[in-house]
Every structure is written in C-alpha cells, then in structure tokens.
Amino acid sequence: xxxxxxxVSQRExxxxxxxxRLKRLEYRGYDSFGYYDGRALTKRVGSIAVDGRGLxxxxxxxxxxxxxxxxxxxxxxxxxxxxxxxxxxxxxIIENFEDLKRELARKGHxxxxxxxxxxxxxxxxxxxxxxxxxxxxxxxxxxxxxTFAVLAMLKGRDEIYAVKxxxxxxxxxxxxxxxxxSDIYAFSDLTDQAAFFENDEFAVIRDDGFQFFDxxxxxxxxxxxxxxxxxxxxxRKAFKHHMMKEILDEPEAVDRLLxxxxxxxxxxxxxxxxxxxxxxxxxxxxxxxxxxxxxLGAYFLHKVGVENQTLIASEFRHFANVDKDTLVVAISQxxxxxxxxxxxxxxxxxxxxxxxxxxxxYSTIQRMSxxxxxxxxxxxxxVASTKAFVSxxxxxxxxxxxxxxxxxxxxxxxxxxxxxxxxxxxxxxAESVAASRDLYVIGRGLTYPVAREIALKIKEISYxxxxxxxxxxxxxxTIALIEDGTPVISIINNSDPDIISNTKEVEARGAKVIPITxxxxxxxxxxxxxxxxxxxxxxGILAAVAGQLIAYYAADKLGRPIDKPRNLAKSVTVK
Ligand code: AGP
Numbered sequence: 001x002x003x004x005x006x007x008v009s010q011r012e013x014x015x016x017x018x019x020x021r022l023k024r025l026e027y028r029g030y031d032s033f034g035y036y037d038g039r040a041l042t043k044r045v046g047s048i049a050v051d052g053r054g055l056x057x058x059x060x061x062x063x064x065x066x067x068x069x070x071x072x073x074x075x076x077x078x079x080x081x082x083x084x085x086x087x088x089x090x091x092x093i094i095e096n097f098e099d100l101k102r103e104l105a106r107k108g109h110x111x112x113x114x115x116x117x118x119x120x121x122x123x124x125x126x127x128x129x130x131x132x133x134x135x136x137x138x139x140x141x142x143x144x145x146x147t148f149a150v151l152a153m154l155k156g157r158d159e160i161y162a163v164k165x166x167x168x169x170x171x172x173x174x175x176x177x178x179x180x181x182s183d184i185y186a187f188s189d190l191t192d193q194a195a196f197f198e199n200d201e202f203a204v205i206r207d208d209g210f211q212f213f214d215x216x217x218x219x220x221x222x223x224x225x226x227x228x229x230x231x232x233x234x235x236r237k238a239f240k241h242h243m244m245k246e247i248l249d250e251p252e253a254v255d256r257l258l259x260x261x262x263x264x265x266x267x268x269x270x271x272x273x274x275x276x277x278x279x280x281x282x283x284x285x286x287x288x289x290x291x292x293x294x295x296l297g298a299y300f301l302h303k304v305g306v307e308n309q310t311l312i313a314s315e316f317r318h319f320a321n322v323d324k325d326t327l328v329v330a331i332s333q334x335x336x337x338x339x340x341x342x343x344x345x346x347x348x349x350x351x352x353x354x355x356x357x358x359x360x361x362y363s364t365i366q367r368m369s370x371x372x373x374x375x376x377x378x379x380x381x382x383v384a385s386t387k388a389f390v391s392x393x394x395x396x397x398x399x400x401x402x403x404x405x406x407x408x409x410x411x412x413x414x415x416x417x418x419x420x421x422x423x424x425x426x427x428x429x430a431e432s433v434a435a436s437r438d439l440y441v442i443g444r445g446l447t448y449p450v451a452r453e454i455a456l457k458i459k460e461i462s463y464x465x466x467x468x469x470x471x472x473x474x475x476x477x478t479i480a481l482i483e484d485g486t487p488v489i490s491i492i493n494n495s496d497p498d499i500i501s502n503t504k505e506v507e508a509r510g511a512k513v514i515p516i517t518x519x520x521x522x523x524x525x526x527x528x529x530x531x532x533x534x535x536x537x538x539x540g541i542l543a544a545v546a547g548q549l550i551a552y553y554a555a556d557k558l559g560r561p562i563d564k565p566r567n568l569a570k571s572v573t574v575k
Pocket of ligand 1: 287288289290291331332333334335336337340383384385386457460
C-alpha cells in the first residue's frame with residue numbers, strides 16, 4: 001500500500017505544502033517518498049521530511065511501501081519518462097509490467113528503476129508521440145492489467161491526470177485548489193467536498209475545475225459529495241510519537257463509537273444485527289491486528305450462541321466455504337488491505353453477502369460492501385494499530401450484547417482511562433524487559449487473542465521477538481524455550497485456574513512472569529498490572545491496552561523509531 005497526493009492551485013504554494021498533505025497518509029507507506037513540482041523531481045529514502053521550499057502551482061507526491069524493487073532512491077516515486085516530459089506516481093501493482101517494459105524497451109525506452117510503476121511514464125511518453133493525452137490514458141487502461149491509482153503530470157502544464165482501477169483515489173475541492181489523493185485524510189482539514197473515482201475512470205484536474213471520463217474517454221458527470229469526518233481529538237505536538245497520542249485518544253474514540261451506534265449509526269447497526277441473526281454462516285475476514293479483534297469478537301459471539309468462524313484474509317480462499325447464505329464480515333482499519341479485498345471478491349463470486357467495519361470512510365472495502373459501519377476512531381498515523389483495535393473490539397462487544405452478552409459498556413471509556421493512568425508503572429515494567437531477546441505472552445479463551453495482539457505490537461514496534469500463544473499449548477513444545485529470566489506476560493482473567501496453572505508451569509522453569517490480571521491480590525508481584533473489571537469482554541480490551549503501553553515503552557527505551565522507518569532520509573534531486 002502506498003499513498004499519493006496531487007495539488008493544483010490558483011495560487012503558488014511551496015512543495016512543503018504537498019508534503020504536509022502526504023504526511024497525513026504516511027500510515028499507507030513509509031519506506032521512501034518523493035515529489036514533482038512541475039520542474040524538478042525529488043526523492044528520498046526514509047520517512048517524509050516536510051521541507052520543499054520552491055514555489056509551484058501544481059505537484060504530485062508519493063509515499064512508498066516497497067513491493068516491486070527494493071527500498072532505494074531509484075525505486076522511490078515519482079518516476080519520469082526518458083525525456084522527463086512525463087512524471088508519474090502510482091499506488092498498486094501493474095501485473096503485466098514485464099510485457100509492457102519489454103515492448104517499450106524494444107522501442108528504445110531506457111528504465112532507471114526496478115519498479116513496475118516506471119512503465120507508466122514511458123507508456124505515456126510513447127503514446128504522446130502520436131496522440132493527445134486523453135487517448136493515451138484510454139490506451140493505458142486497455143493495455144495495463146492489475147491495480148492502479150496513477151497521478152501523471154506533463155512538464156510545463158499545471159494539470160494532473162488521475163487514473164483509477166482497484167486502488168483508492170478521491171478528488172477534494174477546496175478554496176482555490178483541487179486535491180487528489182489516496183484517501184480523504186489528505187485534505188479533510190481543508191474541505192468536506194469530494195468526488196470519488198469509480199474503477200476505470202480518469203480525470204483531468206486543473207486549478208479551476210475538473211472533468212471525469214470513463215474507460216472509453218467519454219465525459220462522465222461527477223457530482224461532489226459532502227463527507228463527514230471526525231477531527232483528531234488531540235494534537236500530535238504534545239506527544240513524542242503518534243503511537244502514544246493514538247493510545248491516549250482511545251477513551252474518546254470508544255465513547256464516540258458507542259454513542260454513534262445508538263444514534264446516527266443505529267439503523268445500520270440494527271441492519272447488521274438482523275443480517276447476523278438470519279445468516280446460516282458467519283465468517284470474519286481480516287489481517288493482523290484487525291484479525292485479533294475479530295478473534296475477540298468470535299469469542300464474544302460464541303459465548304452467546306452465535307456460531308461464527310474467523311479467518312486471516314490471506315488464507316480466506318483456502319479455508320472459507322461461502323455460499324448465498326453466508327455473511328462475510330470484513331474488519332479493517334484502513335479499508336484498503338488487499339488480502340481483505342481479495343476475500344470479499346471471492347465471497348461475492350461465491351454468492352455471499354459482504355458487510356464491513358472500517359475506520360477509513362469511503363475506503364475500497366467500505367465501498368464494495370453491501371453494508372458498512374464506521375469505527376470513527378479518527379486517523380491512525382502510526383503504523384501500529386492501537387485505537388482502531390480498541391474500537392473494533394468495543395464494536396464487536398456491543399454486537400455480542402445485542403445477542404445477550406452481559407456487559408455494561410457505559411463505563412468502558414473510563415476503565416480505559418484507568419489503564420492509561422497506570423502508564424508510569426507500566427513504563428517501568430516494560431523497560432525492565434526491553435533488553436530481552438525473546439518474550440512470550442500467554443492467554444486462554446478470551447485472553448488468547450489478546451496475547452496474540454500484545455505479541456504482535458511488541459514485535460512490530462520494539463523488534464523484540466515475541467510469541468503470543470494459548471497457555472494450553474505451552475507444554476506441547478514451546479515450554480522448552482522458557483529458561484531463567486525469560487519474560488512471560490500472562491493474561492489472567494477472573495482467576496481462571498487453567499491459565500494460573502500455565503503461569504505456574506513457566507514460573508517453575510525460572511520465567512520472569514508479568515501478570516496482567518483483574519485479581520492482583522493473587523499475585524502480589526512487582527510489575528503486576530491490575531485491571532479493574534470483572535467482566536470478560538471489558539477485561540480483554542483493557543488487557544490489550546496495557547499491552548500496547550508495554551510495547552510502546554519497551555520500544556521507546558530501545559530508541560526504536562516507533563512512528564518512523566529505520567532507514568532515515570538522504571536526499572537526491574533529479575533534474
Ligand atoms: C497492526 O499494528 C498492523 N499495522 C497490521 O497488523 C494491521 O492491523 C493489518 O495490516 C491490517 O490492516 P487493516 O486493519 O488496515 O486492514
């Protein structure tokens with residue numbers, strides 16, 4: 001996944017304004033970035049530095065997550081054609097790029113990168129020898145297979161050509177300027193007026209207007225839509241990292257979501273509950289942290305007799321048996337995860353019904369769903385998903401309550417605040433394990449998904465090897481790795497005797513046990529993290545929040561980049 005932003009403005013603006021917009025999409029990719037201001041092309045490896053001073057009236061930019069070709073300056077976007085007359089940025093994958101490249105190379109084009117994207121600029125350059133740009137775009141859509149959101153500029157013209165197939169792209173209309181980007185976050189502080197690209201549409205965007213076209217080059221009327229987006233609740237400036245800001249946003253995000261499920265999202269929520277009630281089969285599809293939230297949801301729903309299955313989206317086709325009576329529930333923060341999109345396409349092919357729960361409104365997953373609800377967690381900039389996980393889990397708990405799960409959600413946000421207030425104690429504990437090479441997190445039943453989630457956060461942010469597992473599986477092999485001093489975070493709910501016995505097993509082998517528990521009196525150990533609730537559902541969410549803080553503080557102690565990539569910027573400007 002990459003992020004792209006283009007601006008065409010009636011007034012001159014510095015390139016840094018383009019990069020500020022791009023920075024809002026950094027969660028989409030962060031290994032390299034670049035921009036083109038109509039004259040020169042700048043690319044850097046590393047995270048986005050907002051520092052371009054030259055003035056322009058049109059520019060395009062890109063933040064990359066490498067797929068084809070390593071993380072190098074040459075592979076960073078934008079890419080130029082041989083004579084520099086065409087410059088493009090691209091999000092997606094051109095599947096037949098090797099064929100296109102061979103053909104273009106035969107015609108004399110020379111390539112400077114290993115990316116699939118570079119063929120686009122050369123394709124345009126070749127076509128422009130004989131045709132106007134709109135015909136070239138139509139040819140490109142015919143010739144290219146794969147997914148793409150492309151922004152192209154021709155040297156000397158303050159216009160952006162934007163093309164879309166299966167990768168997100170949206171146009172924003174603000175005062176004196178038009179913006180085009182991978183999602184509305186890029187400009188949601190400037191305007192609430194947007195036009196959404198459908199597949200195989202393209203647009204010509206100027207400072208004073210825009211025109212959409214279909215795949216045959218016929219003009220398409222595209223009305224502007226008003227979108228509603230929650231403003232970020234606190235300023236990033238007050239915190240060292242986005243991750244901490246986003247964790248501290250959690251109580252507000254929970255309240256906002258639960259309130260909306262009783263008010264503006266109530267009709268959609270009731271419709272979802274009806275679909276769940278009537279479905280013969282329910283399958284969740286998601287990845288990473290969202291998968292862990294769906295596992296928690298699977299637990300909540302099972303407890304109230306709602307049979308369901310949850311699958312990692314990249315394996316969906318291999319394990320799902322979808323038919324017309326199946327309800328597939330996609331869970332995704334970004335709403336753009338390709339494996340989830342693939343699962344939904346497959347579900348549709350099999351005649352299944354598709355619903356989703358996403359944090360990014362108007363995202364691809366939302367738009368391809370029969371019914372979609374919003375998480376309303378606000379923008380997640382840090383690559384580690386935190387507040388979205390809490391909102392996803394709270395949503396699923398609310399859904400389970402609809403089917404009889406006993407839980408008082410009115411004080412959930414307050415209970416989250418309670419964990420956040422303990423962050424100094426959690427920091428001390430996290431710092432004491434930061435030097436570990438390996439770490440284990442164990443749980444059972446409700447706390448198994450939480451153990452997986454905490455381990456993922458620790459790996460992702462602190463780079464400590466962490467394994468999250470079912471306590472019951474320890475004795476079947478992994479226990480061999482527990483030795484004197486190995487940290488084991490044990491998530492102990494309601495004095496569950498089984499997880500207590502697993503905890504004793506590792507303790508007997510010398511493990512440094514860190515309990516996260518709602519019965520701290522049982523442990524009396526320094527470092528024990530006490531969670532105030534005796535409700536199953538809330539305990540799962542609160543324990544996960546404690547785990548997010550452990551991951552954050554361990555990473556901070558180790559000086560990890562947390563919000564940023566490891567390899568930092570070195571600039572090159574290509575004329
Ligand atoms: C979580 O910290 C990760 N960044 C990752 O596992 C993420 O949850 C996963 O890639 C799924 O993303 P999505 O929720 O946007 O679909």
